Amino acid sequence: xxxxxxxxxxxxxxxxxxxxxxxxxxxxxxxxxxxxxxxxxxxxxxxxxxxxxxxxxxxxxxxxxxxxxxxxxxxxxxxxxxxxxxxxxxxxxxxxxxxxxxxxxxxxxxxxxxxxxxxxxxxxxxxxxxxxxxxxxxxxxxxxxxxxxxxxxxxxxxxxxxxxxxxxxxxxxxxxxxxxxxxxxxxxxxxxxxxxxxxxxxxxxxxxxxxxxxxxxxxxxxxxxxxxxxxxxxxxxxxxxxxxxxxxxxxxxxxxxxxxxxxxxxxxxxxxxxxxxxxxxxxxxxxxxxxxxxxxxxxxxxxxxxxxxxxxxxxxxxxxxxxxxxxxxxxxxxxxxxxxxxxxxxxxxxxxxxxxxxxxxxxxxxxxxxxxxxxxxxxxxxxxxxxxxxxxxxxxxxxxxxxxxxxxx
Amino acid sequence: xxxxxxxxxxxxxxxxxxxxxxxxxxxxxxxxxxxxxxxxxxxxxxxxxxxxxxxxxxxxxxxxxxxxxxxxxxxxxxxxxxxxxxxxxxxxxxxxxxxxxxxxxxxxxxxxxxxxxxxxxxxxxxxxxxxxxxxxxxxxxxxxxxxxxxxxxxxxxxxxxxxxxxxxxxxxxxxxxxxxxxxxxxxxxxxxxxxxxxxxxxxxxxxxxxxxxxxxxxxxxxxxxxxxxxxxxxxxxxxxxxxxxxxxxxxxxxxxxxxxxxxxxxxxxxxxxxxxxxxxxxxxxxxxxxxxxxxxxxxxxxxxxxxxxxxxxxxxxxxxxxxxxxxxxxxxxxxxxxxxxxxxxxxxxxxxxxxxxxxxxxxxxxxxxxxxxxxxxxxxxxxxxxxxxxxxxxxxxxxxxxxxxxxxx
DNA sequence: CGGTCTTATCTCAAGGCGTGAGTTAAGTAG
DNA sequence: CTACTTAACTCACGCCTTGAGATAAGACCG
Numbered sequence: 001x002x003x004x005x006x007x008x009x010x011x012x013x014x015x016x017x018x019x020x021x022x023x024x025x026x027x028x029x030x031x032x033x034x035x036x037x038x039x040x041x042x043x044x045x046x047x048x049x050x051x052x053x054x055x056x057x058x059x060x061x062x063x064x065x066x067x068x069x070x071x072x073x074x075x076x077x078x079x080x081x082x083x084x085x086x087x088x089x090x091x092x093x094x095x096x097x098x099x100x101x102x103x104x105x106x107x108x109x110x111x112x113x114x115x116x117x118x119x120x121x122x123x124x125x126x127x128x129x130x131x132x133x134x135x136x137x138x139x140x141x142x143x144x145x146x147x148x149x150x151x152x153x154x155x156x157x158x159x160x161x162x163x164x165x166x167x168x169x170x171x172x173x174x175x176x177x178x179x180x181x182x183x184x185x186x187x188x189x190x191x192x193x194x195x196x197x198x199x200x201x202x203x204x205x206x207x208x209x210x211x212x213x214x215x216x217x218x219x220x221x222x223x224x225x226x227x228x229x230x231x232x233x234x235x236x237x238x239x240x241x242x243x244x245x246x247x248x249x250x251x252x253x254x255x256x257x258x259x260x261x262x263x264x265x266x267x268x269x270x271x272x273x274x275x276x277x278x279x280x281x282x283x284x285x286x287x288x289x290x291x292x293x294x295x296x297x298x299x300x301x302x303x304x305x306x307x308x309x310x311x312x313x314x315x316x317x318x319x320x321x322x323x324x325x326x327x328x329x330x331x332x333x334x335x336x337x338x339x340x341x342x343x344x345x346x347x348x349x350x351x352x353x354x355x356x357x358x359x360x361x362x363x364x365x366x367x368x369x370x371x372x373x374x375x376x377x378x379x380x381x382x383x384x385x386x387x388x389x390x391x392x393x394x395x396x397x398x399x400x401x402x403x404x405x406x407x408x409x
Numbered sequence: 410x411x412x413x414x415x416x417x418x419x420x421x422x423x424x425x426x427x428x429x430x431x432x433x434x435x436x437x438x439x440x441x442x443x444x445x446x447x448x449x450x451x452x453x454x455x456x457x458x459x460x461x462x463x464x465x466x467x468x469x470x471x472x473x474x475x476x477x478x479x480x481x482x483x484x485x486x487x488x489x490x491x492x493x494x495x496x497x498x499x500x501x502x503x504x505x506x507x508x509x510x511x512x513x514x515x516x517x518x519x520x521x522x523x524x525x526x527x528x529x530x531x532x533x534x535x536x537x538x539x540x541x542x543x544x545x546x547x548x549x550x551x552x553x554x555x556x557x558x559x560x561x562x563x564x565x566x567x568x569x570x571x572x573x574x575x576x577x578x579x580x581x582x583x584x585x586x587x588x589x590x591x592x593x594x595x596x597x598x599x600x601x602x603x604x605x606x607x608x609x610x611x612x613x614x615x616x617x618x619x620x621x622x623x624x625x626x627x628x629x630x631x632x633x634x635x636x637x638x639x640x641x642x643x644x645x646x647x648x649x650x651x652x653x654x655x656x657x658x659x660x661x662x663x664x665x666x667x668x669x670x671x672x673x674x675x676x677x678x679x680x681x682x683x684x685x686x687x688x689x690x691x692x693x694x695x696x697x698x699x700x701x702x703x704x705x706x707x708x709x710x711x712x713x714x715x716x717x718x719x720x721x722x723x724x725x726x727x728x729x730x731x732x733x734x735x736x737x738x739x740x741x742x743x744x745x746x747x748x749x750x751x752x753x754x755x756x757x758x759x760x761x762x763x764x765x766x767x768x769x770x771x772x773x774x775x776x777x778x779x780x781x782x783x784x785x786x787x788x789x790x791x792x793x794x795x796x797x798x799x800x801x802x803x804x805x806x807x808x809x810x811x812x813x814x815x816x817x818x
Numbered sequence: 819c820g821g822t823c824t825t826a827t828c829t830c831a832a833g834g835c836g837t838g839a840g841t842t843a844a845g846t847a848g
Numbered sequence: 849c850t851a852c853t854t855a856a857c858t859c860a861c862g863c864c865t866t867g868a869g870a871t872a873a874g875a876c877c878g
Contacts, residue, residue: 070825250741479854
């Protein structure tokens with residue numbers, strides 16, 4: 001790669017556009033004055049750049065606010081119609097496609113259920129996604145130009161060395177090096193200039209909580225995602241939001257008990273084998289707990305939480321200890337200021353077990369990082385994977401300053 | 410913090426100076442031509458910037474090399490005398506201070522042994538460091554201006570919110586919020602314009618291996634450091650070297666066995682309680698193994714490795730399994746392309762156990778990231794903590810492009 | 819109602835910077 | 849000695865940010 005780092009004087013303008021856009025996006029309407037103070041740019045430059053952005057339709061004036069006796073400040077904001085975004089959630093049981101405006105208000109959605117093992121037929125999955133895209137794009141709603149598409153998937157996402165875009169490795173659903181990006185581009189006939197991002201669903205949900213949920217404002221945070229499986233999303237130095245260096249997080253397959261319970265990944269003693277919803281229910285069954293026939297995991301877990309059975313209490317206490325210790329690992333490794341427990345099972349378990357989890361974390365983590373970290377529940381519910389996925393092209397939009405630069409190179 | 414991101418056109422020049430310096434530092438002598446190709450800058454800019462750097466004495470011409478018939482390329486390099494660096498290793502048994510020239514050639518050193526528990530008296534430790542600094546600075550060697558000082562310490566380093574510089578929390582040696590930076594600045598009477606960095610010793614050693622050792626060239630790597638205790642240094646996106654976002658790493662206190670062995674940190678089942686040298690020897694003792702009276706840990710570990718006792722083999726096999734599983738955690742969490750096993754105990758154990766460790770890692774990690782990661786031994790030995798520490802001011806030098814900007818603000 | 823004050827925003831000339839084309843420097847091949 | 853090739857430098861141009869000053873827009877006071 002011959003090129004690196006910024007170069008020409010033009011990048012300055014791009015960078016400043018991006019800075020202003022990002023600030024305006026997250027900190028609501030601001031006056032030029034405040035922008036100058038926050039960004040350190042001179043007021044002259046603010047005028048120039050905002051004039052450009054206004055001309056591009058990326059900004060609009062939004063009333064004004066008095067100033068002790070002087071000319072009132074004109075507030076600026078990004079109009080919701082400045083663009084639209086699509087987020088896709090390739091979940092364990094369904095595929096959801098949602099269309100958002102730039103303020104992440106949902107404009108349309110399309111959901112396809114997916115049978116167990118339905119992931120095996122990749123072509124079918126891709127077709128479902130493409131249908132969903134077509135459906136939301138065809139929806140009769142007012143919206144700006146499409147800024148891009150984000151897709152959240154299970155497993156690990158890597159870049160194809162042959163330049164074929166994102167490739168997905170998802171051991172648990174049987175995907176081995178699936179070139180999802182190129183498949184989707186051709187199946188959905190996407191223009192090559194449409195930004196398309198593929199990322200791990202847990203990371204994606206993490207970004208949603210970081211930007212709009214419980215992680216908002218934190219610099220270093222970890223989003224722990226517990227569903228049937230377990231994942232985590234690590235955000236370090238999230239200052240200015242999208243500057244965030246995102247770490248992956250197959251946290252669920254971290255060893256908590258050497259030679260312990262068999263995990264569906266093949267190894268033994270993984271965290272997921274203890275605190276994943278599937279594993280918790282399995283452990284309850286082993287302890288003699290019942291599961292209403294035909295009940296899905298979600299209601300079965302609710303039943304466990306509601307049970308008065310001492311065996312259930314024991315299972316839950318152990319779950320809290322494992323979860324706390326698992327979180328302690330993250331605390332020790334990353335020293336985050338905030339930990340957000342999310343995912344459907346995480347929210348269910350957390351509502352009841354949070355105090356016990358906090359206690360276990362304090363017991364297993366080192367004192368100093370433990371004192372710094374707070375543990376909270378996620379605020380966005382389970383459906384935020386699409387929001388997080390849509391966040392990917394949104395981040396690109398904010399980072400490039402809405403520049404009309406095709407991703408050809 | 411009101412200011413963020415780049416702003417003025419002057420930062421461009423600073424950035425380009427930095428880019429050129431960094432490239433020249435790591436990729437040896439290069440011609441202006443090659444610099445242009447690598448950095449994407451126009452040859453005109455290369456001429457301008459290099460002329461400036463030459464005038465500042467930060468660059469020198471170093472011969473020339475023919476070019477198929479045309480004018481030969483003049484090679485440029487950073488002269489070793491462009492500056493000097495000091496690295497300090499606050500170790501478990503001694504304090505080492507070393508002076509390097511900019512190419513990391515050692516010019517002088519000073520070592521003070523430290524008795525067990527000697528860390529408790531912080532003032533004394535600081536005095537020893539200051540004496541060491543004075544000693545190496547007084548050494549009669551040719552050297553350039555001092556570019557800065559780096560200090561590697563055990564434990565976690567944080568920034569004092571009151572602006573008092575780095576504060577060290579090291580549970581294992583009894584340091585609780587020690588404001589090492591300000592103590593050292595006043596005791597050693599450092600000018601406030603002398604860059605002084607304090608960082609975790611494991612991170613520091615990690616950076617040394619990344620820049621000059623087994624990690625060289627890797628983008629994402631983890632340096633696992635095993636001594637009496639266990640730490641890790643995580644480097645993500647190390648492209649262009651110092652762009653590296655360094656994650657901390659109290660990896661040693663990650664839980665491997667819930668409710669397992671008691672660790673010196675107070676928790677149970679930590680990795681360190683199984684694979685730290687102290688723990689390994691303790692486990693050998695429990696298994697009936699002997700330890701020559703008076704032998705230090707290093708030779709005791711060597712004796713264990715040399716032992717033909719089946720109990721010893723058992724202890725080692727278990728150690729390899731724990732270590733492998735611990736590495737698997739890192740593999741799953743960070744998906745690194747390379748893992749470097751370092752630290753004195755890590756090197757000793759690794760020399761013998763590396764195949765078993767690799768096997769255990771493969772068994773415990775997910776297939777895809779495991780296939781990507783290679784596990785290697787460190788190349789720099791145990792004394793590289795000072796090199797790594799010196800790397801901190803060096804990194805600053807390369808990042809600022811050697812700008813004469815005092816760190817006042 | 820007009821004058822004065824205060825504050826926000828715009829305008830403009832100046833100074834920096836990177837670029838690309840053209841020029842000069844420094845060799846080789848015949 | 850000449851033609852050719854390649855490296856490095858020079859210069860006019862366009863773009864960027866800045867700081868100072870001009871202008872806009874309201875509040876306060878008499």
